[in-house]
Amino acid sequence: MCVGTPSSETGEVDLSYIFKTAEEIGEIIKEKEEFHIVLIRSTSMPGTVDKYAEIVEAKSGKKRKKDFDIASNPEFLREGNAVNDFYNPPYTLLGCECESSEKTVRRMYSFLECPFILTSIRTAEMLKYVNNTFHALKVDFANEISRFCKKKNIDSREVIDIFIMDRKLNISEYYLRPGFAFGGSCLPKDVKALSYEGKKMGINMPVIYNIMNSNELQIEWAFQTIIKEKATNVGVFGISFKNGTDDLRESPAILLVEKLLGKGKNVYIYDENVHLANIIGTNKEFVEKEIKHISTLLESDPLKMLEKVDVVVIANRDNAYREIVNNLNKKEMIIIDLVNLFPEKKRSKNYRGIGW
Ligand SMILES: NC(=O)c1ccc[n+]([C@@H]2O[C@H](COP(=O)([O-])OP(=O)(O)OC[C@H]3O[C@@H](n4cnc5c(N)ncnc54)[C@H](O)[C@@H]3O)[C@@H](O)[C@H]2O)c1
Structure with a gap:
C-alpha cells in the first residue's frame, strides 16, 4: 500500500x-x-x-x-x-x-x-521521517556553509570535498547518538564564533544560528525530566563535559546542576576524573571564578553519595558509574540516564533516559 x-x-x-x-x-x-x-x-x-x-x-x-x-x-x-x-x-x-x-x-x-x-x-x-529530515538538514547545512565561504572568497566545493573525506568524525555515526547536550572548550566556542562572523557579514544561516539554542533546550529537557520525579535529593554522576577528562569549561552538566539548585534541590556530585587539587590552567581559573559553589558539592565516595539521594542522574559516559549503579542494592532509587550508559535497559519504574 x-x-x-x-x-x-x-x-x-x-x-x-x-x-x-x-x-x-x-x-x-x-x-x-x-x-x-x-x-x-x-x-x-x-x-x-x-x-x-x-x-x-x-x-x-x-x-x-x-x-x-x-x-x-x-x-x-x-x-x-x-x-x-x-x-x-x-x-x-x-x-x-x-x-x-x-x-x-x-x-x-x-x-x-x-x-x-x-x-x-x-x-x-x-525511520523515513528521520532519514528525510536528516537529508534536508545536510543540504541546508552545506548551503549555509557555502554562503559563508562565498562571502569570505573561499570555494565551498573544495571545503566540502575535504570535509567529507573525514569518515571518522564528519561522515560517520560519531556525534549522532541521542543523549545530553554538547559542551567543552571547542564546540560551543566555534559554533558561536562562526555565527557571530556570519551575522557580522549579514548572512542568513538559520540552521547554524540555532545550534546553540537547540543545545540549551536539551539541557532544559534534562532538567524537566529530573524535576518531574519530585525528589529533593539528587545525585549527579559526571560533571566534566566528557568522560575521561576533568575539563569543566562549558560543561552542560554544570548548567544542569545550576538549574537544580535554583529549584531548591539538594545536589551531590561525583566525578571519577575531577579532583579539585589536580585541576590546572584555564580550567582552574574557571572553577575558582565561575563555579566555586558547585565545586563544594563534589563527593569523594560514590556509595556514600548514593545513600543520600532518591534520584541519580548519569551525565557522562564512564563505565565506573555503570558498575557502581549495577552493584547497588537500593531498589527505590530512580536512574535518569542522559548519556545511554545502560543501552540494554528499557524504560521502567526505576530507569529512564533523556530520549528513550
Ligand atoms: N516518490 C518517492 O520517490 C518516494 C520514496 C519513498 C517514499 N515515498 C512515499 O510513498 C508514498 C507514495 O508516494 P508517491 O510519490 O508514489 O505518490 P503518488 O501520489 O505519486 O502515487 C500514489 C498513487 O496511489 C494511487 N492511489 C491513491 N489512492 C488509491 C486507492 N485508494 N487505491 C489504489 N490506488 C490509489 C494514486 O492514484 C497514485 O497513482 C508517499 O507516502 C511518499 O512519501 C515516495
Missing part, C-alpha cells in the same frame, strides 16, 4: 488516502478465508499502522493478527532512480509484531542481498 501522503495547508501530513484504502481493504477481505497481510510503504506518522488496523477490523469484522495483519515497510526509493534503489536498498526494514506475517515478508524479500531489519511498528514508521 503506497498511496500519497501529501502535506495539508498547516504542514500536517494528510493521511486520508491511506485510511481510504483501509476501508477498501476491510471491505474486500470480509469474505476472504486466508490470512491477509498489508504492508504500508507510504511515509506516515507513527501510530498510522495501528489506526489502519482498527479501520480494517471495523470494516471487515475480522481480527488483527488472527485473520489479517498490517505492518510498516517503508520504502527507500529516490525518484529517477527507483528501480535501481528497489534492487539495491540500504536494508529492508520491517516494522511488524506478528510472527507469521514476518516469515511471509522475509520470504518475499529473500531475493535481496541487503540486511533484513525487523523492528517495532512505530520504530519503522519513524
Whole structure:
C-alpha cells in the first residue's frame, strides 16, 4: 500500500488516502478465508499502522493478527532512480509484531542481498521521517556553509570535498547518538564564533544560528525530566563535559546542576576524573571564578553519595558509574540516564533516559 501522503495547508501530513484504502481493504477481505497481510510503504506518522488496523477490523469484522495483519515497510526509493534503489536498498526494514506475517515478508524479500531489519511498528514508521529530515538538514547545512565561504572568497566545493573525506568524525555515526547536550572548550566556542562572523557579514544561516539554542533546550529537557520525579535529593554522576577528562569549561552538566539548585534541590556530585587539587590552567581559573559553589558539592565516595539521594542522574559516559549503579542494592532509587550508559535497559519504574 503506497498511496500519497501529501502535506495539508498547516504542514500536517494528510493521511486520508491511506485510511481510504483501509476501508477498501476491510471491505474486500470480509469474505476472504486466508490470512491477509498489508504492508504500508507510504511515509506516515507513527501510530498510522495501528489506526489502519482498527479501520480494517471495523470494516471487515475480522481480527488483527488472527485473520489479517498490517505492518510498516517503508520504502527507500529516490525518484529517477527507483528501480535501481528497489534492487539495491540500504536494508529492508520491517516494522511488524506478528510472527507469521514476518516469515511471509522475509520470504518475499529473500531475493535481496541487503540486511533484513525487523523492528517495532512505530520504530519503522519513524525511520523515513528521520532519514528525510536528516537529508534536508545536510543540504541546508552545506548551503549555509557555502554562503559563508562565498562571502569570505573561499570555494565551498573544495571545503566540502575535504570535509567529507573525514569518515571518522564528519561522515560517520560519531556525534549522532541521542543523549545530553554538547559542551567543552571547542564546540560551543566555534559554533558561536562562526555565527557571530556570519551575522557580522549579514548572512542568513538559520540552521547554524540555532545550534546553540537547540543545545540549551536539551539541557532544559534534562532538567524537566529530573524535576518531574519530585525528589529533593539528587545525585549527579559526571560533571566534566566528557568522560575521561576533568575539563569543566562549558560543561552542560554544570548548567544542569545550576538549574537544580535554583529549584531548591539538594545536589551531590561525583566525578571519577575531577579532583579539585589536580585541576590546572584555564580550567582552574574557571572553577575558582565561575563555579566555586558547585565545586563544594563534589563527593569523594560514590556509595556514600548514593545513600543520600532518591534520584541519580548519569551525565557522562564512564563505565565506573555503570558498575557502581549495577552493584547497588537500593531498589527505590530512580536512574535518569542522559548519556545511554545502560543501552540494554528499557524504560521502567526505576530507569529512564533523556530520549528513550
Ligand atoms: N516518490 C518517492 O520517490 C518516494 C520514496 C519513498 C517514499 N515515498 C512515499 O510513498 C508514498 C507514495 O508516494 P508517491 O510519490 O508514489 O505518490 P503518488 O501520489 O505519486 O502515487 C500514489 C498513487 O496511489 C494511487 N492511489 C491513491 N489512492 C488509491 C486507492 N485508494 N487505491 C489504489 N490506488 C490509489 C494514486 O492514484 C497514485 O497513482 C508517499 O507516502 C511518499 O512519501 C515516495
